[in-house]
Amino acid sequence: xxxxxxxxxxxxxxxxxxxxxxxxxxxxxxxxxxxxxxxxxxxxxxxxxxxxxxxxxxxxxxxxxxxxxxxxxxxxxxxxxxxxxxxxxxxxxxxxxxxxxxxxxxxxxxxxxxxxxxxxxxxxxxxxxxxxxxxxxxxxxxxxxxxxxxxxxxxxxxxxxxxxxxxxxxxxxxxxxxxxxxxxxxxxxxxxxxxxxxxxxxxxxxxxxxxxxxxxxxxxxxxxxxxxxxxxxxxxxxxxxxxxxxxxxxxxxxxxxxxxxxxxxxxxxxxxxxxxxxxxxxxxxxxxxxxxxxxxxxxxxxxxxxxxxxxxxxxxxxxxxxxxxxxxxxxxxxxxxxxxxxxxxxxxxxxxxxxxxxxxxxxxxxxxxxxxxxxxxxxxxxxxxxxxxxxxxxxxxxxxxxxxxxxxxxx
Numbered sequence: 450x451x452x453x454x455x456x457x458x459x460x461x462x463x464x465x466x467x468x469x470x471x472x473x474x475x476x477x478x479x480x481x482x483x484x485x486x487x488x489x490x491x492x493x494x495x496x497x498x499x500x501x502x503x504x505x506x507x508x509x510x511x512x513x514x515x516x517x518x519x520x521x522x523x524x525x526x527x528x529x530x531x532x533x534x535x536x537x538x539x540x541x542x543x544x545x546x547x548x549x550x551x552x553x554x555x556x557x558x559x560x561x562x563x564x565x566x567x568x569x570x571x572x573x574x575x576x577x578x579x580x581x582x583x584x585x586x587x588x589x590x591x592x593x594x595x596x597x598x599x600x601x602x603x604x605x606x607x608x609x610x611x612x613x614x615x616x617x618x619x620x621x622x623x624x625x626x627x628x629x630x631x632x633x634x635x636x637x638x639x640x641x642x643x644x645x646x647x648x649x650x651x652x653x654x655x656x657x658x659x660x661x662x663x664x665x666x667x668x669x670x671x672x673x674x675x676x677x678x679x680x681x682x683x684x685x686x687x688x689x690x691x692x693x694x695x696x697x698x699x700x701x702x703x704x705x706x707x708x709x710x711x712x713x714x715x716x717x718x719x720x721x722x723x724x725x726x727x728x729x730x731x732x733x734x735x736x737x738x739x740x741x742x743x744x745x746x747x748x749x750x751x752x753x754x755x756x757x758x759x760x761x762x763x764x765x766x767x768x769x770x771x772x773x774x775x776x777x778x779x780x781x782x783x784x785x786x787x788x789x790x791x792x793x794x795x796x797x798x799x800x801x802x803x804x805x806x807x808x809x810x811x812x813x814x815x816x817x818x819x820x821x822x823x824x825x826x827x828x829x830x831x832x833x834x835x836x837x838x839x840x841x842x843x844x845x846x847x848x849x850x851x852x853x854x855x856x857x858x859x860x
Contacts, residue, residue, distance in 0.1 A: 466666040467491040467635075469833070470658060471673055472642055472681055474500035476618060477811050477818055478673035479625035480826035486632035488830055493665055494626070494634060495658070497641040497677070501622035504675040504818065507787020509698065509735065509743050510618040511711065512820035515558040515610035518574065519581040521844035522796060526817065527582065528840045529824035530612055536823055537616075540624045543631065549620045552738050558613030558711040559588075559596055561604045563732075563771045568606035571715040575608040584611055599707045599775050606715075613711055615735070618819045625822075637662065645670075645685040645808075655685065655807035669833055671809040676753075676788040678812035687805050689798070689847075690855035691813050693788035695754070697747045697761050699769075701779045703740035711735040712772055730761070732768035734776075742779065744769045746816075753788060789815045793855050797821065799828050799845035809833065810847055 469485050471478045474496035486492045496502075512533055517523040537553045560575075562568040575585040586609045593607035594600055626636060639662065646657035646664060657666035672689070674681045682689035714732040733745040747761050762784060769776050792798065792813035802808040811829050814821050824840065831838040843849075847856075 465493075465663065466657075467493040468667060469493070469669045469671060470495060470665055470667040471671045472658070473503075473672070473674035473678075474622075474626060474636060474638070475503050475505040475673070475675050475818070476501070476622040476625065476822040477675065477814065477825055478671070479622045479629065480822040481671055481673055481811055481829055482629035482634045482636075483625045483632070484826040484830040485833070486629045486634040488834060492629065492634040493667065494629070494636040495640040495642060495660060495665065496636065496638045497674070499638050500626055500636060501619045503677070504787050504789060505618050505622045507696075507698075507785055508618050508816070508819055509733075509745065510552075510616045510621070510819050511816075512614040512616060513558065513610075513711075513817070514578075514583050515560055515585070515608075515613050515711075516713075517578075517817075519577050521841070522817070522821075523578070523581055523583070524840060525821055525824050525845075529821050530614070532823040532827070533614060533616070533820075540628055543628055544624060548624060548627070550617070551620045551624055552617035553614065553621075554616075554738075555612070555614040556710050556735075558610040558713070559593060559600075560608045560610065560713055560715055561593065561600065561772060562606040562715045563601065563604055565605055567715050571606050571608060574715075585609075586611070597709060597712060599773050600712070601772055601774055604772075609710075615711065616819065617738075621819070637665075642681050642684050645805075651806070653805055655805050658685070668807055669809060670807060671811055671829065673811040675812060675818065676790040678790060678810070682810075685805070685808065687802060687808065688857040689810065689812070690793055690852065691798075692750060692791045693753050694748055694750050694791035694815060695786055695788055696745065696816065697758075697765065697784060697786040699744040699762060699765055699781050700783050700785070701742040701744070701776070702782045704742065704779070706736050706740065707775065708734060708736045708742060708773065714768065714772060730764040730768055732765075732772050734769055734772055741782065742776070744776070748789075750791065755786065757784070757786075790818070791815050792852075794849075794851040796849075796851075797825065797845055798847050798852075799825050800832050800842055800847060803846075803848045
């Protein structure tokens with residue numbers, strides 16, 4: 450659709466109408482708002498609580514290729530990785546030195562097998578990634594110990610990924626939103642979506658939303674509400690099989706830097722790709738710029754239950770010692786948990802809703818949303834503007850065959 454035609458369809462005057470409504474002010478919604486507003490569209494962002502207060506505030510800020518096997522998600526991650534350096538530089542130049550640092554660091558990742566049985570699968574997985582263009586470098590244990598001197602020398606295999614990076618997720622989200630505002634976007638917080646506004650002539654077509662703070666009108670409505678996207682979709686009259694998958698992280702007190710990369714056990718990939726609702730833990734360890742150490746991770750489907758579960762923390766702590774025995778004497782300062790937006794086929798949904806013209810989705814990234822946010826926004830913006838997406842968007846269509854069994858009828 451030509452830009453002029455698209456802008457002309459936003460026919461409701463005033464601050465409560467725009468070309469596009471984005472539901473969700475986490476990093477996916479923020480990235481979409483920035484891309485669309487910089488393309489010249491008027492954008493309204495609606496957030497049920499505060500910006501960057503949900504999943505984006507509860508993650509580690511990982512920008513990874515190391516945990517993705519060959520396929521559509523890996524290609525999306527590779528494209529996303531190419532965007533981050535330039536976008537970070539743009540945001541720094543645009544927002545100035547007084548804006549908090551995004552703490553972007555291409556620190557590299559080290560994936561380690563801690564058992565004899567885990568060595569061959571890890572090396573085979575890395576070989577498949579290399580065939581797909583990933584810089585996955587098998588290293589001997591002596592080399593691994595040069596990269597991470599405190600690593601358990603009993604490790605059986607290791608692969609180094611120089612392209613793995615990290616960003617401070619809240620700062621990144623706030624920077625993307627600030628940039629979107631500078632291009633004209635408006636953000637409304639404490640605005641919970643309660644229903645859809647539909648065309649009188651075409652009842653399937655979404656033309657806006659009702660919220661707890663009033664109505665907002667736009668010819669395009671994007672659901673980017675992370676693990677709450679299923680609830681939002683239901684309020685808008687469609688089904689979306691996004692479910693919350695809880696994870697927890699331990700945070701140590703500050704210490705001299707003794708861990709220099711993102712380091713995780715090779716069984717982490719299996720946990721990310723599992724559909725099992727039961728508790729799964731795997732060891733993921735990294736230092737922060739502030740000197741704390743983040744220790745994860747867990748995955749379980751227990752709805753939006755936020756209660757502290759000691760057995761989860763115990764499992765995370767025990768597995769971390771397989772990688773770094775010195776952590777046995779570390780002091781835990783705090784723990785935190787969050788909810789990842791889980792999809793049954795482990796791929797995000799990016800694009801139009803084939804059942805409801807005017808409705809779009811950018812959700813279901815599970816634990817990869819921080820890293821994939823910029824690429825998601827570029828794909829969605831291209832689709833909405835009628836241009837060619839920068840990478841193949843077909844695998845992320847809501848109409849893909851793998852999601853057909855999970856799509857119910859309209860609410």
